Amino acid sequence: MNKQKQKEFFQQIIEQHKGILFKVARVYCHDEHDRDDLMQEMMIQIWQSVPRYKEQFKISTWLYRISLNVAISFYRKNTTRANRFTVLNEQTSDLYNEEKVETEQQLDLLVQFISELRELDKALILMYLEDKSHHEMAEILGLSVSNIGTKIGRIKDKLKTKFSQ
Template identity: 35%
Template sequence: MTKELEHKFIIELEENQNIVHKICKIYTDNTDAHNDLFQEITIQLWKAYPKFRGDAKFSTWMYRIALNTAITLYRKSKRQIRTQDFDSVLYKVKATTYDDTEEQQLKLMYDAIKQLNDIEKALVFLYLEDKNYKEISDTIGISEVNARVKMNRVKTKLKNILNP
């Protein structure tokens, strides 16, 4: 990978790393697991970056890689995230400390979201990120109509979880 491509990747990752932190928050229960998943997603993004064509926004592409990585690792290890060694270049990424003050206010919602299946979690996450149904369908790989139907079902399910 060229230095220019490496530099672009690092800038894009630093600008959008809160996306990864939010996904890690949804799919993990503790700080160590969060950090391990963040590292694994970063590695997968790094490996996939040379194939990024720019057809979609970087953040949309990042959502897809991050969600797929989180879902795959979650399914494989049942919440015991396995990690790989960092490539030396990834140490150049300036990771910011994740401030979860705002997240604590949403603890009940996150607890409810954690009870959803993997696809439902991804739908809620993208919905909360103000993605339209077209972006959600592109990211998850389902039709726009299917995304709308599934989202309505998830909303009902969350209401039932939060108000038994």
Template identity: 40%
Template sequence: MNAVEKEFLEIVAQYDAMLYKIVRLYRDSAEDREDLFQEIVFQLWKSYPDFKGNSEISTWMYRVALNTAIASFRKKTTPINYLTQLPDFAEEQPNDEVELRQERLFAVLKVLDDSEKALIALYFEELSYQQIAEITGISENYVGVKLNRIKIKIKTLLNK
């Protein structure tokens, strides 16, 4: 393994949790998540030589990961079944309440459209509005407006 490959693998390892969060937003099954994760890493590897360091590495990785997730989501030919009613997790007896709440949140997040998913994923990573604007290509002010609308939508869906 050469130095560039080693450096790249270290970067991926450092940000793999971030990548898995994005993957989880766009894929339901473990197999599909793994396929998307591999596709994202492949796209990162292909574009790694072009990364000039004009932005933070995490910003670049977000942009590539989100674009890959959205593009591959659109390419997917299997029918998509959108939830018309969110599962009632309250009836289940979970071993871990945190896991239950997390699953409920991810069920709600899957109802969001692609741009909303991308913005909320970046928000959950605690990026600043400026960083989110840089990644998504929209203004900082519009990031704030969109995030506010998304939060209201999530709160409404969680309260159903």
């Protein structure tokens, strides 16, 4: 792919799939400036990865994989354990529009639960809430489909335990 085609491809995928980048950035950054920085880092990585894109892969899967990898690295670099709860607390309402949490206390418990998850599990929850199939999640995260099912099952079990306490 020549430079002009790379540029056109990059512009096209960013235009068509920018929502993926925004969703991932909102989950991993609560501060608008940090979110902008993360978006820039994701776009740089996508631009650098364009020459290696293989048409056999869905563009959205490829973008999720890149954006999640960049976001997790960014999150680890820039977020301390102490403020992770705050980051997720401000963003949870965006993730759970379809979920009807009955009380504020349950919502707080859910936010706390998610904030305690490892970065990979947060990515799984994000995709699960977007109704991604296990196969899509496996492709994006580079895991087996059965591993995805197991991890989601364990997260659900932890959530049930947390809510029954």
